Amino acid sequence: MTKNNETILEMASIVKDFPGVRAVDHVDFSVKRGEVHCLLGENGAGKSTLIKILTGVHQPDEGRIVFNGEQLHHITPRSAQQAGISAIYQELQLAPSLSIAENVFLGREPLNRFGNIDDEKMRRDTVALFRDLNLEIDPEWKIADVSVGLRQMTEVVKVLARGGKLVIMDEPTTSLNEEEIASLFKTVKQIQEKGLSVIYISHRMEEIFEIGDRASVIRDGRLVGTEEIRRSSTAKLVSMMVGHDLKEKFYKEDVPIGKPMWRGENLTNETGSVQDVDFEVCMGEILGLAGIRGSGFKELARLIGGIETLSEGAIIDAEGYQYRFQSPADAINAGIGYLPDDRKGEGLLLMMSLRENIILPILQRISNRGWVRFSESREVADAYVKDLNIQSTSIDRSVEFLSGGNQQKVVLAKWLASKCRLLVLDAPTQGIDVGAKIEMYKLIAEHVRKGGAVVLVSSELPELLAIADRILVMRQGRVVGRLDTDKTDQQEVLHLAAAGHALNHITE
């Protein structure tokens, strides 16, 4: 590995405020030439805000950025790219219907002496750039027809062709198989030898130890520390990420766990993002689902809620009836409601009123031969608005004018009104303020106290540990741990989720 102590990027004392929250708080971060610098932190810790400041998506409120010896002011996405800073996101920014060569030179196609695009040169240069990375490709292949791994290589080559100096990779291995990951790592090492620097964001510890030189850990917007990876350990990095000051406020009631309500056997979906999962949830229980992005925990929740369909296995109720839901309507009829993590995209009818949102799943119940009993619909909506303390001047007001917390309560009200006994809640407290969170926890507690059950999906471990009774930890589509929240801690869950085995198995 190139050992060069020249600093290429220096971010000093960066501050970024969003309404009500300091996302980045006086962070110092530097990258050396030819270095792979890993950036670690839990979801919402401030990693992506820091990266977005560097790539010109956000402007910092305070701080100084020096890149390649020059101070950068007012970075825009374009000026960042011109300076040599490129980001490769999870959703690749390639044109699927164009060839590899056309993508590599997109927007800066070489011209021949007639002023036409010089296809020949484009193809030649593309092949040469790939050959530099020991890859043989046909530049004519369409992006749509090649593997995700090769698409990622194309992104890397695109950066090389532009003369990039710093590449940011945001969880690049999420959708790659083992072979593709190995190939990507080889490429990373090669571009590193060419003197390029890499900022590498990942939750997977083993990857960080395989390719990283240094790691910086961010927590609650602050830099916890920067470590030489050779002199560090998984345990140390995890404890830096987690911290020990968990003073967040939660609410949980002691509800006796009753009889089994639903279980799943061999749950598998077509894409394989969920494979062979068994689960059981009982009356009065809150079952947590944990995992890192791409581990399949969110997909599992969508399978239980009937949003996606099973290709194998079945969901089985207390009487032993087996279900394979073909649509959310099937799941609702069986008594399972699903609250999506994307409130505006999948949860709400934004232009419609509180009443119309709340009664949507129960229209059949409050109607006679297709005619909605209007006054009953008002009574139901009124009752839940009052019950959940939703702040709105009227139930006829459109929900787009409500605050995030109140909007989320409308979505929950919909499912409470549906009387579904099992609620699958995907990130129910995401993006709402602390007060609304507490109210949400209380409503969840009330639901299980009344004999319901909850499957709680969350990327926030402290929340899962505080609210859930048991946690299923998923990794690469499979359950890698079933934990009692009384007998586990954040480190253990994080270890399982990131490494696939328990903490004490780690050899340092």
Add this chain to the structure above:
Amino acid sequence: MKSKKINKFREFAGNNGMILVLIVLMGFMSLLSDKFLSTSNLVNLAIQNCTVAVVAMGISFVLISGGIDLSLGSIVGMVAILTCGLTEYNGWQEWQSILFSLILALGVGALNGWIITRFKIEPVVVTLGTWYIVQGLVQNYILSRVPTAPPFTSFLGSESVFGIPVIVIVTVLLILAAHLILKRTVLGQWAYAMGSNPAAARLSGVPVNKARIIFFMLSAFYGFACALLMTGRIHAVDASAGSGLVFLAPAAAVVGGTSLFGGRGRALNAVIGALIMGVIANGLNLTRVSFFWQQVAVGAAILIAVTIDALQRRRD
């Protein structure tokens, strides 16, 4: 506080903006021509625009639920031509021709909905295809013949009961029915929910595929009704029947304030839209302004309506 006011204004303008446009337009026309507000002219205006109101109502079901139906004009043409043609040339009873046309119309609607939901294709493309197919088949049948309207159809389009034109009565009943369907039934709630956010509607248990097929069938049913009224009013049809409605139907619905992007619209909007279109044509006819300028005015009305819709949609 200020933003609250703007929101209120947007809500009001979104619901009633095009009524104001209609009133202003009528005032303007009455200044241009003193005949405009005469009773006979107003009755004429009502009769002339019933068919547009009905067909705009039909397409409103599809628009509100987040689709578009370009085939509706060809369904109108098909029903008009078969009702008259089968009775006059093929020796069918009138009721047989009407029933057969109805079944075909509902069939085309169901086919539209089925292809769209089964193969997940954009409604605009599917209905473009069925538009051409239906039109081609029907023209093959009618060729250059011009059949006249049979008795019951003529009664619907041209007679009066207690001094009120039957066409107006039927139209009012159809609009009223549509209003009740949209505002008071499960199906109506599904339409708004699907148009507003199809993903959220599905997740809340709305059977979106089944519902979409029903909305295309409802659209086709209103097209069927429009065809009978139209045929009865003009007494005879030729191969071009309904062709003017392909874009007039969505245009009238949109001019009345129904969103082209789903989730927003009322039954009343179809009437308002049809009247705005009608007043423009009628008023400019009275003042002998050429047809070409009428088109300019209609275009302006469309732009005003979609601008109001866009302003209402824009969120921070």
